[in-house]
Structures are given as structure tokens and as C-alpha cells.
Amino acid sequence: MGPSLRSLGYRIVAIANQKGGVGKTVTALNLAAGLARAGQRVLVVDGDPQGNLTLILGRRPVPAAGDSGDGNGAPSRARRPAPRDLAGLFGAIAARERVPVSDFIEKGVRRGLDLLPSRNRRMRLELGDSDILAAAPGFASLLSRLAERYDWIVVDTSPSNGPLERALIAACQAVVIPLEFQLFSVSGLEAILAEVRECAAAFGREIRAHALVFVKAENKVGRVEEYRRVFSRFRTPVFEICKSEYVPRSIERRRTLWEAAPASYAARDYARIIDTSFLG
Ligand SMILES: Nc1ncnc2c1ncn2[C@@H]1O[C@H](COP(=O)(O)OP(=O)(O)OP(=O)(O)O)[C@@H](O)[C@H]1O
Numbered sequence: 001m002g003p004s005l006r007s008l009g010y011r012i013v014a015i016a017n018q019k020g021g022v023g024k025t026v027t028a029l030n031l032a033a034g035l036a037r038a039g040q041r042v043l044v045v046d047g048d049p050q051g052n053l054t055l056i057l058g059r060r061p062v063p064a065a066g067d068s069g070d071g072n073g074a075p076s077r078a079r080r081p082a083p084r085d086l087a088g089l090f091g092a093i094a095a096r097e098r099v100p101v102s103d104f105i106e107k108g109v110r111r112g113l114d115l116l117p118s119r120n121r122r123m124r125l126e127l128g129d130s131d132i133l134a135a136a137p138g139f140a141s142l143l144s145r146l147a148e149r150y151d152w153i154v155v156d157t158s159p160s161n162g163p164l165e166r167a168l169i170a171a172c173q174a175v176v177i178p179l180e181f182q183l184f185s186v187s188g189l190e191a192i193l194a195e196v197r198e199c200a201a202a203f204g205r206e207i208r209a210h211a212l213v214f215v216k217a218e219n220k221v222g223r224v225e226e227y228r229r230v231f232s233r234f235r236t237p238v239f240e241i242c243k244s245e246y247v248p249r250s251i252e253r254r255r256t257l258w259e260a261a262p263a264s265y266a267a268r269d270y271a272r273i274i275d276t277s278f279l280g
């Protein structure tokens with residue numbers, strides 16, 4: 001099972017895998033909301049410019065594709081203050097502006113849960129690699145400072161491996177890796193583990209590959225033991241979240257599993273990770 005994050009003193013956690021559609025956002029959402037439900041103070045960071053997590057938790061809408069407006073209905077081309085979201089925050093840090101970080105955070109999107117939203121799909125284009133890289137150390141120290149106000153900071157990331165993902169992973173102390181329960185997930189896992197090691201080396205910090213979470217697990221396949229053997233060589237605790245129709249259904253309704261289906265097997269599986277691997 002391995003030591004819990006709490007016993008290690010780590011509380012800034014990225015949910016990452018460069019592969020798309022493996023359950024990162026669902027995992028970030030339900031781990032963050034589950035920790036909040038357990039009485040913890042939690043900040044969840046939507047680190048994906050697509051804004052999927054913001055769409056579920058945010059109070060204001062994510063602008064439609066092609067619109068770089070700020071979600072307030074402000075016209076895209078008008079002069080306006082930087083939007084209060086992840087892109088605005090990175091831009092402000094890169095421009096060395098004094099950053100009142102609490103302005104960027106939506107408080108109490110759920111009880112005990114705050115959100116740093118993403119509303120700008122064009123973040124990478126508008127900021128460019130150099131600004132994102134320039135902001136990376138400032139963003140990391142900002143998250144460390146925020147960790148004094150929260151018990152946990154959970155960071156969702158996008159299926160990519162550019163400067164933004166590096167900046168996000170480098171700002172975290174541990175990484176939880178969602179994977180699909182398939183043998184070809186091995187190469188994806190090797191890639192993200194290498195990325196975590198490179199981030200740690202480049203930014204001169206320790207980042208722990210804390211847990212592998214196999215989402216959409218189907219026990220009836222009868223191969224679980226075989227997969228467990230294959231993945232045991234990575235010496236990282238393995239968890240499973242069963243495949244459940246409640247997951248897509250809850251997302252469609254912009255609900256967490258704790259709100260939509262607290263008695264589901266998938267909720268039970270996320271609760272197990274929280275109890276053992278985070279709080280244990
Ligand atoms: N345990 C589960 N059972 C059934 N479906 C699931 C489960 N977990 C995730 N899904 C579904 O898998 C799809 C992908 O999930 P999610 O959006 O969390 O992946 P992602 O890794 O964040 O994707 P992206 O890389 O595009 O950001 C969604 O449709 C989600 O509802």
C-alpha cells in the first residue's frame with residue numbers, strides 16, 4: 001500500500017498522464033471533493049486550458065471554443081484586465097506583477113473546496129512557451145505558500161507534455177497517475193514517470209510518483225492479477241476504480257460522485273484511495 005501522503009508531509013498533488021481520456025479530471029474532481037467531504041480544506045487547480053474541471057465546478061461558464069473572452073461576456077478584443085484564471089495568473093507572474101492570488105480563486109465551489117479555474121483555451125498560444133516557463137518557479141512558490149492555507153492542493157493536468165505541464169508537475173510534491181487497465185498503458189506510464197523525474201531534476205526538487213490509479217477497471221476480464229504483476233515492477237502502489245456508469249452520468253450533471261452516487265462502487269474506490277493513500 002505504501003505510506004500515505006499525510007505521513008510523508010506532502011499535500012500538493014498533481015493528477016497527470018500525457019495520454020488523453022484516462023480519467024485525470026474525474027480523479028482530480030473526486031479526490032479533491034472527497035477530501036473536502038472528509039473535513040479537509042482543499043484547493044483544486046484546473047491545470048488544463050480546456051477547462052473541463054472548471055465546467056463542472058466553476059460558477060461562471062467556460063467561454064466557447066474560438067472565444068478568448070474571459071467568461072464575463074467581455075468582448076475578446078477589448079482592453080480588459082487579465083482574466084482571473086490560471087492563464088491570467090501565469091501571465092501576471094511572468095510579467096512580474098504583484099499577484100493577489102486570492103482574487104484568482106473561486107471560494108467555496110463546494111463545502112471546503114476552492115477552485116483555481118481555467119477559462120482560456122488559448123492560454124498556450126497567448127502566453128507562449130517562454131512566458132509559461134518564466135512563470136514556473138513563481139507559480140511553484142505560490143502553490144507552496146497557498147499550501148499553508150489548505151490541507152490539500154490537487155492539480156488536474158492536460159494530456160500533453162509541454163512547458164505548462166512541466167510547470168504544474170514541478171509545483172507539486174507528488175503525482176497520482178490515472179491509467180487505463182490495459183497492457184499498452186505500460187509505455188504511457190514509463191513516459192509520465194520519466195517526465196516526473198525530468199521535472200524533479202530540472203527544478204531541483206523531489207517529486208514522488210505516489211500512486212497508479214487504474215480507472216474503468218473491469219474485474220470480470222479476469223486479468224487483474226496479470227496486470228498487477230506487470231505493473232508491480234514500477235514499485236508504486238496500485239489502486240483501481242471500477243468502471244461505472246455513474247461516473248459519466250455524474251459528470252454530465254456537473255456533480256461529483258459524492259453528490260450524484262455516494263453509494264456507488266466507484267465512490268467506494270475513490271474513498272479507499274483517500275483513506276489509505278492520502279489521509280492514512
Ligand atoms: N471509473 C469510470 N467508469 C466509467 N467511465 C469513466 C470512469 N472514469 C472516467 N470515465 C470516463 O472516461 C472519460 C475520460 O475521463 P476524464 O475526462 O476524467 O479523462 P482525462 O484523462 O481527464 O481526459 P483528458 O486527457 O481529455 O483531459 C469520461 O467520459 C469519463 O466519464
Ligand SMILES: [Mg+2]
Binds near residue numbers: 024025026052157158
Ligand atoms: Mg481532463
